[in-house]
Amino acid sequence: MNERPDPVRFNLLGPVNVTLPDGKVVLPSGGPRAVLVMLLVNANRVVSVEQLASAVWGEDRPSTACASLRNHVLRLRRMLGDNTGLRLRTVAPGYLITTNPGELDVEVFLEGCRLGAEQLRAGEVVTARQTLSTALDLWRGEPFADLPPCVDGAARAHQLDETRMKAWQDRVDADLRLGRHRELVAELRGLTQAHPLREALHGQLMLALYRADRQAEALAVYQDLRRRLVAELGVEPSVQVADLQLRILAADPSLLESVQRSENGETAPGRAAGTGQSGNGPGSGASTTDPARNAPAGYTPRNSLPRDVADFTGRGPETDRLLAAAAAPATSAVVISAIDGMAGVGKTALAVHVAHALADQYADGQVFIDLHGFTPGQTPLEPGTALARLLRAVGVSEDVLPSDPEERALLWRSVAAEHRLLIVLDNAVDAAQVRPLLPGSPGSLVLVTSRRRMPALAGAGALSLDVLGPDTALALFGQICGPDRIVGEEDAVAEIVRLCGYLPLAIRITAARLAHRGAWTPSHLLARLRERISLPTELRTQDQSVAAAFAVSYDALAPDQQRIFRLAGLHPGDDFSAYALAALADLPLTETEDLVEELHDHHLLIERSLGRYTFHDLLRQHAHGLARAEESDATRQAALERLFDYYSHTAAAAADILYPHESHRRPHPPKPATPTDPLRGEESARIWLDTELTNLITAGTHPVAAANRHSSDLSGILARYLDHYGHYSRSLTLHTAAAEATTATGDLAGHATAQTNLAGSYWLLGRYPDAIDCFQASLLVFRNIGDQAGERRVLTNLGATYAQLSRHQEAIDHFTWAMAAYEAAGDRAGQVIVLNNLGATCERTKDFEQAARYHRQAIALAREVGDHVTEGRALANLGMTLHHLDQPAEAAQVLHQALAMATNAGDRTRQLFALNGLGDIERATDPAQALARHQQAREICASIGDRFSLAGCHLRIGDDYQAMGDPGMAQEQWEQSAAVYTELKATSQLETVRARLDGA
Helix, strand or coil: CCCCCCCCEEECCCCCEEECCCCCEECCCHHHHHHHHHHHHCCCCCEEHHHHHHHHHCCCCCCCHHHHHHHHHHHHHHHHCCCCCCCEEEECCEEEECCCCCCEHHHHHHHHHHHHHHHHHCCCHHHHHHHHHHHHCCCCCCCCCCCCCCCCCHHHHHHHHHHHHHHHHHHHHHHHHCCCHHHHHHHHHHHHHHCCCCHHHHHHHHHHHHHCCCHHHHHHHHHHHHHHHHHHHCCCCCHHHHHHHHHHHCCCHHHHCCCCECCCCCECCCCCCCCCCCCCCCCCCHHHCCHHHHCCCCCCCCECCCCCCCCCCCCHHHHHHHHHHHHCCCCCCCEEEEEECCCCCCHHHHHHHHHHHHHHHCCCCEEEEECCCCCCCCCCCCHHHHHHHHHHHCCCCHHHCCCCHHHHHHHHHHHHCCCCCEEEEEEECCHHHHHHHCCCCCCCEEEEEECCCCCCCCCCEEEECCCCCHHHHHHHHHHHHCHHHHCCCHHHHHHHHHHCCCCHHHHHHHHHHHHCCCCCCHHHHHHHHHHHHCCCCCCCCCCHHHHHHHHHHHHCCCHHHHHHHHHHCCCCCCCECHHHHHHHHCCCHHHHHHHHHHHHHCCCCEEEECCEEECCHHHHHHHHHHHHHHCCHHHHHHHHHHHHHHHHHHHHHHHHHHCHHHHHHCCCCCCCCCCCCCCCCHHHHHHHHHHHHHHHHHHHCCHHHHCCCHHHHHHHHHHHHHHHCCCHHHHHHHHHHHHHHHHHHCCHHHHHHHHHHHHHHHHHCCCHHHHHHHHHHHHHHHHHHCCHHHHHHHHHHHHHHHHHCCCHHHHHHHHHHHHHHHHHHCCHHHHHHHHHHHHHHHHHCCCHHHHHHHHHHHHHHHHHHCCHHHHHHHHHHHHHHHHHCCCHHHHHHHHHHHHHHHHHHCCHHHHHHHHHHHHHHHCCCCHHHHHHHHHHHHHHHHHHCCHHHHHHHHHHHHHHHHHCCCHHHHHHHHHHHHHHHHHHCCHHHHHHHHHHHHHC
């Protein structure tokens, strides 16, 4: 029998799902999922009814098991479209699922690993890297994540994980041969933390650091590994790793022979070993962060370019000019091409088209950023925000992004110097917005688009786009609607494109209208276009013909398409999902998705990335104008309220997944009638919040949100997430809006909560007097309205603030009052926080024995209540206390545990504490390693805006330099510490620093 089932994709390397031939992803649940997983684990082999029943029910098998299994199989066949039974067959004594080559991701992964290793052995390094990267990218999470509990998949998952680690090592080996050592450091740090006893990974990290001119750190990796192996296993490092250490100490020149030639003879991407600037050398500030170390583990430089226009037509001379500029011999500056022209003339389409043509030449990443220079209803993107997006795009993690825009610009130039990038800066308002975003070193290409010419952009090649010529406009029209549609109607089409002003945007929309109306002729379309041009329009564009083109396209839409187009124009953010539009339009998700796809097909929406949609600026303005003209005030407000209901509820659901122990402290808006995203675990929740963050802040500051509790709710829901991930400036914006909104509405409880959250933002930014003012104001309100839970929280926060200002007795008083209140209420989660703060305060007053007791109590209670965040912070504090008690071995063990917990959780504040503690311990025996720890901690401080801890890091770094015999650098760091402590009025800490300076 030669028949084969239609091709599908079965995905087991993560949550189980199936991609059908039409691209639809289905996720079976319950019994059918258990059956499918068991069949796929044993693909192309018969699985008995007995095995399947055990997978579904375990020991509690019902008497109807066989009949139920038949029903599960029937449901799976329907889900897979397997009407003929070719895919899932009944074969005694059970069932068999057929998978063809390339359909099961596990098999594709294993074959990719085998082939990549073979290519690497054959010296095909570039090809091997691509093969191995493709295989590793198949992993979406833990394998067999949905395996039923009755089935033991641990052994199989372990085998796959071992294969994955070997493939990872092979891919890293390829990168090392290609000279990509700087880019590897961060990934290898993450891998060695996750696998602390894998010597091969440590050896690769040592080699990458050495080739990146970071010899001291390379040797520190060896020492850490040796200490761990001796302590835990009683063995020394392997001969290979020990030999590598000796070769590094001897500066063996063969270690620098890393750059390979690719198969075509060209030098592979990456810098020659041993060249370039070293990051974090003596005296380097936070702005000179080594970009590689800050790249997230497993990061691959991304391509965020929008899809190229399939029917791109014309612009041949302009394209050639841009390609020629990019191909010009390297100079001392980055290549910049600035494309200007009126709205709708095709600037973005040209830039994206050229970027796709050149993408292969910029292997380190292709980045697209909309600067919103002329986006209706939005302010142009601030350079600091744009820099953050650029840095994230090249692998700099969120936790080390400086808060100061100038520091971000310095970091960006340092990072970009290590990469060959293609950057599209779309929709710029002026040269001042663009200038901080430009790389400072040659090797990268920047394409800028703007409605304005930019003579002030030094070194940029200017290219002004005019409208299309008549012949090119005619060709574009025919390309979109089909050449056969214009045969014999050339004169009518020529008049249509003339009425469209020869603007590509207007031509595309008009031609798409003809393409979707089979009964229309160009002459009929021309008549409608002439009618619309004669009508007045509210749309203020540079050419009335554009409004006419939009109107013709809109008029021909079905009523439900028109409605969702109008309502989408009300969305206050930049881009949106189908769920958001379903809320605006009060529609089921499937119907919304169909309508969105239809608008996309008609060129009325742009799919920026998978499932994320946006407008062209002019179309956004048009849609918003239609909504104001055709929808009543009440309808518009109701739509926005539904949207904000959706955002508030889903954000609360995500926060409950990430921070379940604090669920009782957050608002919980009711589930809206419209669809909401299914959040399946911590990663899903975090990704949703990260993706929607800008929309959530925009929603929380919207006037409709302010009048309907959404501002207050979002402030309370997002407070922990914003603090956890260091979004301090955004938290300040949101909590300020919530405080103002609750004042206007007279919501006393909401106002007190917003003031508390606002005070927390001030605290994290080191603005302690402002924090105290807000805390005291909220405390008064909580007491007046009888909110004892709110009062307890504020007492704790006031104590922590006084402690930072060295007002220790006031701090202890507030903690004591808070503890009594928490005990009376039976709130053990609150007691954990107070115990940890009491320990930290006792440490400041040198009562280390009492501090250790408090921290141990906090750790034990935190584990009982499941508060892993405070547990990690208490561990870090305990480690510092044990260090002061002269118990270095136990202190180091506790701090390593705290650092691992913080790294896994992405909690940069805990990382900061643990790094500082480890550095303090290591200074006596290895000041170079201590310096590296404290510099990493300083970078975190700068990124999250923690000024108080930043001053402490400068103090510690000064001590490190002093221990290394460099008093000049030590004094410089102490002076920086004193300056920050003076600014913060931290008198006790300032005295400590001055004692160092006086003795220097």
